Amino acid sequence: MLDNIEKDLLEKVSGLKDKPKGAYNIRLNSKAIDRSSSSNIAITKKEDKDGIDIRIAPGTKKEVCYIPVIMDKAGITECVYNDFYIGDDCDVTIVAGCGIHNCGKADSEHDGIHTFYIGKNSKVKYLEKHYGSGDGEGKRIMNPTTIVEMDENSYMEMETTQIRGINSTKRITKGTVGKNSTLIVKEKLLTHGQQFAESDFEVNLDGENSHSNIISRAVAQDKSKQIFIAKIYGNNKCHGHSECDAIIMDEANISAIPEIKANHPESNLIHEAAIGKIAGEQLIKLMSLGLTEKEAENQIINGFLK
Amino acid sequence: MLDNIEKDLLEKVSGLKDKPKGAYNIRLNSKAIDRSSSSNIAITKKEDKDGIDIRIAPGTKKEVCYIPVIMDKAGITECVYNDFYIGDDCDVTIVAGCGIHNCGKADSEHDGIHTFYIGKNSKVKYLEKHYGSGDGEGKRIMNPTTIVEMDENSYMEMETTQIRGINSTKRITKGTVGKNSTLIVKEKLLTHGQQFAESDFEVNLDGENSHSNIISRAVAQDKSKQIFIAKIYGNNKCHGHSECDAIIMDEANISAIPEIKANHPESNLIHEAAIGKIAGEQLIKLMSLGLTEKEAENQIINGFLK
Numbered sequence: 001m002l003d004n005i006e007k008d009l010l011e012k013v014s015g016l017k018d019k020p021k022g023a024y025n026i027r028l029n030s031k032a033i034d035r036s037s038s039s040n041i042a043i044t045k046k047e048d049k050d051g052i053d054i055r056i057a058p059g060t061k062k063e064v065c066y067i068p069v070i071m072d073k074a075g076i077t078e079c080v081y082n083d084f085y086i087g088d089d090c091d092v093t094i095v096a097g098c099g100i101h102n103c104g105k106a107d108s109e110h111d112g113i114h115t116f117y118i119g120k121n122s123k124v125k126y127l128e129k130h131y132g133s134g135d136g137e138g139k140r141i142m143n144p145t146t147i148v149e150m151d152e153n154s155y156m157e158m159e160t161t162q163i164r165g166i167n168s169t170k171r172i173t174k175g176t177v178g179k180n181s182t183l184i185v186k187e188k189l190l191t192h193g194q195q196f197a198e199s200d201f202e203v204n205l206d207g208e209n210s211h212s213n214i215i216s217r218a219v220a221q222d223k224s225k226q227i228f229i230a231k232i233y234g235n236n237k238c239h240g241h242s243e244c245d246a247i248i249m250d251e252a253n254i255s256a257i258p259e260i261k262a263n264h265p266e267s268n269l270i271h272e273a274a275i276g277k278i279a280g281e282q283l284i285k286l287m288s289l290g291l292t293e294k295e296a297e298n299q300i301i302n303g304f305l306k
Numbered sequence: 307m308l309d310n311i312e313k314d315l316l317e318k319v320s321g322l323k324d325k326p327k328g329a330y331n332i333r334l335n336s337k338a339i340d341r342s343s344s345s346n347i348a349i350t351k352k353e354d355k356d357g358i359d360i361r362i363a364p365g366t367k368k369e370v371c372y373i374p375v376i377m378d379k380a381g382i383t384e385c386v387y388n389d390f391y392i393g394d395d396c397d398v399t400i401v402a403g404c405g406i407h408n409c410g411k412a413d414s415e416h417d418g419i420h421t422f423y424i425g426k427n428s429k430v431k432y433l434e435k436h437y438g439s440g441d442g443e444g445k446r447i448m449n450p451t452t453i454v455e456m457d458e459n460s461y462m463e464m465e466t467t468q469i470r471g472i473n474s475t476k477r478i479t480k481g482t483v484g485k486n487s488t489l490i491v492k493e494k495l496l497t498h499g500q501q502f503a504e505s506d507f508e509v510n511l512d513g514e515n516s517h518s519n520i521i522s523r524a525v526a527q528d529k530s531k532q533i534f535i536a537k538i539y540g541n542n543k544c545h546g547h548s549e550c551d552a553i554i555m556d557e558a559n560i561s562a563i564p565e566i567k568a569n570h571p572e573s574n575l576i577h578e579a580a581i582g583k584i585a586g587e588q589l590i591k592l593m594s595l596g597l598t599e600k601e602a603e604n605q606i607i608n609g610f611l612k
Contacts, residue, residue, distance in 0.1 A: 234581075246568075248568045248571050248573065249571055250571060251571065252568075252571065253567070253568065253569055254567070254568045255565060255566070255567040255568075256565070256566050256567075256575075256577070257563065257564075257565040258563075258564065258577075258579075259561060259562065259563040260561070260562050260579055260581055261559070261560070261561040261562075262552075262554045262558075262559065262560045262561075262581040262582075263559055265554050265555055265556060265557065265558065265583050266583060267554065267581065267582070268580075268581070268582040268583075269562075269579075269580070269581045269582070270578075270579065270580045270581075270582075271562070271564075271577075271578070271579050272576075272577070272578045272579075273564075273566055273575075273576065273577050273578075274574075274575070274576045275540075275566055275568040275573065275574070275575045275576075276568075276573070276574040276575070276576075277571050277572060277574075
């Protein structure tokens with residue numbers, strides 16, 4: 001079914017070497033090539049637009065749902081809507097991710113709009129890896145939008161990773177956090193060449209004792225450009241924190257523009273950001289152990305993004 | 307010459323009880339009522355618009371120049387341009403500041419545009435206090451703009467203070483920092499009632515080994531609103547840091563929107579911001595020493611803004 005390039009993309013973005021057990025939807029070049037529901041997780045195709053609905057029954061525990069997207073044809077532009085309805089009292093993991101291999105002249109673009117409705121007392125882990133390969137002139141473009149609406153006592157942890165390979169990305173994440181609920185976002189990003197990446201977070205801490213933590217680690221190499229925007233609005237008694245740590249190299253360019261806004265006297269909001277180059281002493285130390293400058297740099301970057 | 311209200315305003319914003327020695331310009335209700343130059347500092351009226359030129363001779367050391375503005379008539383709106391030409395190798399202090407007493411129905415507004423050209427190896431301390439009093443319906447409005455252009459090896463420290471009394475302020479500060487030069491800004495702000503305050507900083511670290519540190523401490527009480535914006539652009543090998551610490555009380559509203567942008571791989575840029583209420587334990591501790599809740603709050607706020 002999948003050729004070697006496609007298998008490689010699938011593994012890179014989802015960790016899958018084979019069909020997974022349980023519920024999944026595998027999308028290749030704008031078509032679902034395989035789909036399965038489980039007794040607790042129903043995946044159905046949307047009738048009105050491109051995309052799927054994922055309905056997770058209340059009380060579903062320890063299940064994993066895979067919905068990877070792979071593209072290896074140049075010239076595809078797609079916009080896909082995936083909606084996740086997660087019942088009360090769940091504990092589930094969702095593995096999304098997109099891999100694009102482009103050897104052609106035309107650009108390939110995947111725009112995914114993922115909306116999560118998370119029920120009371122539910123816990124969701126959401127993993128999203130972006131990966132690009134291929135030596136065509138055509139660009140690999142991904143614009144993911146993630147919208148999260150969290151009911152009471154819920155917990156969501158998002159881990160998003162884009163290490164190399166994507167020419168242009170604009171990532172939008174919007175969260176509305178209910179009473180006693182927590183939204184954690186961990187983002188890792190490495191750009192190089194002429195790549196462009198923008199991450200734009202907006203979190204509304206609406207519920208009493210709501211909490212959010214946005215942690216971004218970024219490396220910009222060569223002539224790449226990155227923009228990090230994180231807005232946290234405290235609309236109730238809440239804790240919000242964002243941090244952006246970035247390493248700048250070569251002729252790259254990084255901006256960090258966080259915003260915290262306290263609309264309630266019991267909002268506690270903090271942000272931190274730091275942009276700098278790799279410390280000279282760190283490089284020298286590793287080079288004194290026998291590494292070349294390039295190897296030492298790579299080791300530091302890998303540690304930073306781990 | 308000055309009545310008691312005017313004397314009080316003058317002392318509040320400049321610390322002056324009498325005519326100072328040296329160079330000064332005292333402005334009352336849109337007119338210079340007294341002006342003096344010293345052998346090193348020449349103050350002259352502008353011909354083309356409202357305002358003065360302050361020319362400080364190279365090598366001037368340990369001199370203080372006072373240019374306070376006071377207003378106690380309602381209904382005045384003025385826009386004043388003051389330009390400071392500071393020669394090389396100086397070490398001077400400039401005391402600006404504006405006090406408005408408004409007992410009338412019409413608003414009183416002072417907009418001051420101060421531009422500093424700081425010569426090589428020069429050190430400037432700039433103090434700016436804003437103060438308002440009077441129980442009229444008319445608003446007390448101040449919109450100061452400060453533009454700083456710093457040549458090599460220069461150092462400027464700005465201290466701006468606005469504790470109560472100003473209904474509306476939009477403060478703009480722009481700095482361009484040359485080679486081996488340092489710009490430090492310390493801002494203290496307390497708003498209450500329906501007051502509005504916006505601080506907007508933009509610093510371009512253009513010179514090699516340039517440095518800037520922007521430190522803001524803010525308290526917002528009642529229904530007041532504050533916006534803090536600090537943009538630091540690293541365009542060379544440089545260090546930039548901004549921090550905004552804010553206490554929110556009652557139904558106030560505070561936003562902090564810093565931006566750091568590294569346009570050079572040897573830019574080191576950091577920002578931090580925190581908004582929160584007074585810690586409960588601190589209040590309880592002071593109250594256990596016999597203070598009322600209000601007294602305890604005031605003591606904490608005074609310490610925070612000191």
